[in-house]
Amino acid sequence: MTTIRREGDKIVLPGLATAHSHAFQRGLRGRTQRRAAERGSFWSWRGLMYAFAERLDPASIYDVSRLAYAELALSGVTAVGEFHYVQHQADGTPYDDRIVLADAVVRAARDVGLRICLLRVLYNRAGAGRPPEDAQRRFSDPRVDDALDDVAAIAKRFAGDPGVTVGLAPHSIRAVPRDWIREAHAFAEDAGMPFHMHLAEQRRELEECIAEHGSPPVRVLAEDGVLDERFVAVHATHLEADEIAALGTAKAFACICRTTERDLGDGLPDAAALSSAGVRLCTGVDSHAISDPFEEARAIELDDRTRAEGRVVAAEAPELLEAACENGYAAIGMDGAETLDRVALDAGDAALLGAPDDQLADAVIFAAGPRSVTDVNVGGRSIVWDGEIPDWHDIRQSYETAVARLTTK
Numbered sequence: 571m572t573t574i575r576r577e578g579d580k581i582v583l584p585g586l587a588t589a590h591s592h593a594f595q596r597g598l599r600g601r602t603q604r605r606a607a608e609r610g611s612f613w614s615w616r617g618l619m620y621a622f623a624e625r626l627d628p629a630s631i632y633d634v635s636r637l638a639y640a641e642l643a644l645s646g647v648t649a650v651g652e653f654h655y656v657q658h659q660a661d662g663t664p665y666d667d668r669i670v671l672a673d674a675v676v677r678a679a680r681d682v683g684l685r686i687c688l689l690r691v692l693y694n695r696a697g698a699g700r701p702p703e704d705a706q707r708r709f710s711d712p713r714v715d716d717a718l719d720d721v722a723a724i725a726k727r728f729a730g731d732p733g734v735t736v737g738l739a740p741h742s743i744r745a746v747p748r749d750w751i752r753e754a755h756a757f758a759e760d761a762g763m764p765f766h767m768h769l770a771e772q773r774r775e776l777e778e779c780i781a782e783h784g785s786p787p788v789r790v791l792a793e794d795g796v797l798d799e800r801f802v803a804v805h806a807t808h809l810e811a812d813e814i815a816a817l818g819t820a821k822a823f824a825c826i827c828r829t830t831e832r833d834l835g836d837g838l839p840d841a842a843a844l845s846s847a848g849v850r851l852c853t854g855v856d857s858h859a860i861s862d863p864f865e866e867a868r869a870i871e872l873d874d875r876t877r878a879e880g881r882v883v884a885a886e887a888p889e890l891l892e893a894a895c896e897n898g899y900a901a902i903g904m905d906g907a908e909t910l911d912r913v914a915l916d917a918g919d920a921a922l923l924g925a926p927d928d929q930l931a932d933a934v935i936f937a938a939g940p941r942s943v944t945d946v947n948v949g950g951r952s953i954v955w956d957g958e959i960p961d962w963h964d965i966r967q968s969y970e971t972a973v974a975r976l977t978t979k
């Protein structure tokens with residue numbers, strides 16, 4: 571049970587984790603919301619994201635990620651699971667230092683003071699029998715061993731930093747062959763690492779999965795024995811009842827990313843069914859369309875209310891807080907570390923005034939926002955004071971310069 575308490579004029583919580591992030595996508599904010607020639611969809615958004623990703627380099631991915639992480643810290647987030655899929659140069663050639671982009675992203679988080687789990691993505695193809703498209707070449711590896719060697723190299727480079735963990739993330743059942751998933755899972759098991767996958771985010775992926783494997787994704791993964799307590803299903807949106815049950819039996823996680831799922835028109839995961847099956851829920855800022863850990867948590871319940879036309883459907887506030895704190899940390903290989911971190915909210919913030927002491931979690935989850943956050947401390951280091959972050963001026967300027975360069979026509 572997550573401890574939340576009043577301390578003088580503050581309301582204090584443990585650390586808050588966002589278990590699924592693509593920090594560079596922060597640079598797309600405000601740039602993808604207009605109607606285009608074709609009907610807007612996840613896939614048209616993906617085209618805009620690819621065009622941006624194609625131009626990243628080690629310096630600009632650092633500058634954009636650092637701003638994204640600074641905004642998360644200001645919003646009360648202390649730990650991030652970065653699902654990192656831009657690995658190589660734009661034409662697919664590895665950099666001389668093969669992990670230079672992963673290194674830049676980890677440094678960006680650590681320079682702000684966040685804990686980070688670098689989830690090194692595995693990517694190999696556009697779809698069944700189709701090689702990577704041009705924009706996907708820099709995400710892709712020809713051999714699974716290349717990707718696994720990079721995972722080991724990243725883990726070795728940051729072994730001395732207790733604020734860094736490393737995990738594996740086959741991008742999706744579309745983007746990797748089945749034997750890669752099995753091999754990556756065996757690696758994760760040996761190394762004791764988290765194992766994340768985008769799962770059932772879009773209906774088109776399901777159709778492709780059934781066409782290739784004869785079954786929807788969770789059944790395929792269950793057959794291959796990769797569902798377990800380290801497995802994090804990101805989105806878990808379009809699932810059959812037996813798939814939800816299988817995730818629950820495995821004590822897997824579902825990382826729900828409602829603000830992004832709404833933004834991309836992904837559909838609505840059945841949070842109530844996932845939760846009652848025993849799946850551990852956690853949350854993710856994902857595309858950084860907005861950065862608000864309180865909204866991510868309450869949206870799990872509030873969006874389910876919209877579907878159910880009822881109240882208190884998926885989870886009460888203490889469970890939603892647990893999703894944002896303990897479960898989020900556990901999903902990124904930092905079990906228990908949330909108690910070493912501290913987020914203080916202003917009890918006098920207009921959003922929280924009058925919060926009943928015996929239901930503080932309810933007031934915080936259903937009404938707090940980034941504005942309520944005053945102080946954030948990670949493992950004894952203060953990273954936000956009085957709602958401000960040191961180096962903000964420099965972080966902002968480097969971000970603006972990088973985005974101007976990345977978006978120049």
Ligand SMILES: [Zn+2]
Nearest residue numbers: 592653768856
């Ligand atoms: Zn994602």
